[in-house]
Amino acid sequence: xxxxxxxxxxxxxxxxxxxxxxxxxxxxxxxxxxxxxxxxxxxxxxxxxxxxxxxxxxxxxxxxxxxxxxxxxxxxxxxxxxxxxxxxxxxxxxxxxxxxxxxxxxxxxxxxxxxxxxxxxxxxxxxxxxxxxxxxxxxxxxxxxxxxxxxxxxxxxxxxxxxxxxxxxxxxxxxxxxxxxxxxxxxxxxxxxxxxxxxxxxxxxxxxxxxxxxxxxxxxxxxxxxxxxxxxxxxxxxxxxxxxxxxxxxxxxxxxxxxxxxxxxxxxxxxxxxxxxx
Numbered sequence: 206x207x208x209x210x211x212x213x214x215x216x217x218x219x220x221x222x223x224x225x226x227x228x229x230x231x232x233x234x235x236x237x238x239x240x241x242x243x244x245x246x247x248x249x250x251x252x253x254x255x256x257x258x259x260x261x262x263x264x265x266x267x268x269x270x271x272x273x274x275x276x277x278x279x280x281x282x283x284x285x286x287x288x289x290x291x292x293x294x295x296x297x298x299x300x301x302x303x304x305x306x307x308x309x310x311x312x313x314x315x316x317x318x319x320x321x322x323x324x325x326x327x328x329x330x331x332x333x334x335x336x337x338x339x340x341x342x343x344x345x346x347x348x349x350x351x352x353x354x355x356x357x358x359x360x361x362x363x364x365x366x367x368x369x370x371x372x373x374x375x376x377x378x379x380x381x382x383x384x385x386x387x388x389x390x391x392x393x394x395x396x397x398x399x400x401x402x403x404x405x406x407x408x409x410x411x412x413x414x415x416x417x418x419x420x421x422x423x424x425x426x427x428x429x430x431x432x433x434x435x436x437x438x439x440x441x442x443x444x445x446x447x448x449x450x451x452x453x454x455x456x457x458x459x460x461x462x463x464x465x466x467x468x469x470x471x472x473x474x475x476x477x478x479x480x481x482x483x
Contacts, residue, residue, distance in 0.1 A: 206380055206400045210460055210479050211250040211289045213265030213315065214282035217243040223413070225425040235416035243279065246414070246455040248311055250286065251407055252293055252300075253398065255378055259295060260302045261328065262396055262407055263454065264315030269324075269357065286315040286327070300328040302378070304371070305335050306409040307393040308343040309353040312454075317361045324361035333362045334377070336385060337370040338392035349428060350390060384440065386411055388433025389426070395440075397449070400483070404449040405461075411436060414456035415476050418464070441471040450482045 220242050224232040229242075238244045251262040265286050266278070287297060305313050318327045326333070343354040344363075362368050371377065371394055373385050384395040389410045398405045410426075411433065412418065420437050423430045444451060444464055451462050461482050463474035 206256075206398070207254040208398065208400055208405065208479065208483065209252040209254075209293045211252050211261070211286065211293065212282070212284035213248045213250060213286045213289065214280055214284050215245050215247055215457060216266060216281070216311065217245055217279040220244045222425045224417075225423045225427070225430065227422050232416065232422070236414070245281070245457045247453075247457045249452075249454050249456075249460065250289075251396075251452065252290065252295070253381070253400075255380060258301045258378060259299050260304060260378060260381070261290075261300050261331070262304050263306055263312045263409070264303065264327065266311050267314030267316070267318065267327075267358070269317070269319045270310075270314070270355070297328050298330055300331045303328055303331045303333045304394070304396065305333065306395065306407070306454075307339050307390050308335065308359060309350070309390070309410075310355050310358060311353075312409070313358045314355070317358055324357060326361065326365055326367060331367065332369045333365075333367050334369050334371050336383075336392035336394050337372065339390065339394070340368070340370065342391035347428070353426075386433075386436045386440075388429045388431075388436050389424070390428055403482070404447060405452055405479075405482075406440070406444060406449050407452045407454065409454050411440065412451060412453065414453050415451075415459050415462050415473055416456070418471065418473055420470070445471050450479075452479060 220238045236244050248265040253260040317324050346354040376382050380399045382397045396407045423433045427433045459476040461479040462476040464471050465474040
């Protein structure tokens with residue numbers, strides 16, 4: 206098995222929204238913001254070579270929304286989903302599976318693109334995987350998340366016949382299991398990857414960055430923040446006990462980190478590029 210980082214560029218979100226009730230005087234010690242209180246975040250994906258399977262985890266924002274839509278997010282950086290896949294030595298047609306941790310636009314936007322004005326799968330030969338509960342949650346969205354679940358990102362997948370579901374306790378991929386969590390959104394799935402004797406957890410929006418390690422540092426976007434806190438506590442203990450490396454989807458500065466038991470609980474051990482931990 207081999208893991209590749211797939212960079213899709215950066216975008217900006219409000220620091221207050223990303224840290225919820227945590228005061229700026231605290232989070233600004235870890236993350237810088239501009240004059241509009243916007244912080245820069247990565248839209249980082251993974252590509253996993255797993256036997257005959259080539260598995261893409263999440264797809265970034267994509268490029269098919271309107272200029273007005275993207276004007277709210279100040280995209281920056283040169284990397285794109287497809288350019289990074291080509292850089293890793295692969296073509297979109299070679300992807301066998303796309304796993305969507307959840308269906309918010311910054312994770313699922315690149316799954317579908319427009320061709321001659323019509324929606325098509327970006328990865329035409331791939332099966333697209335989601336948790337069934339998350340899919341049902343997303344296609345009938347609540348008012349809080351409606352702006353994040355975009356029909357043009359989702360319905361073409363279902364119409365293609367390529368949609369598959371990952372059930373709790375099951376995985377279609379040897380060496381990869383999935384932790385289902387419900388604090389950020391219903392049934393987000395976190396890939397736990399056993400690669401050459403080492404374990405890696407792609408933390409998605411449970412731990413979007415290394416700055417979100419404290420249990421109470423929960424995003425304002427989470428639909429069940431108290432549940433997120435419980436999930437973080439349990440999973441971070443597992444990560445510490447089993448010496449699992451965390452991979453961050455949104456940390457603009459660090460791709461991965463280890464954790465350790467400190468005097469006040471779980472804390473960051475080391476941070477760096479994923480290549481340093483493989």
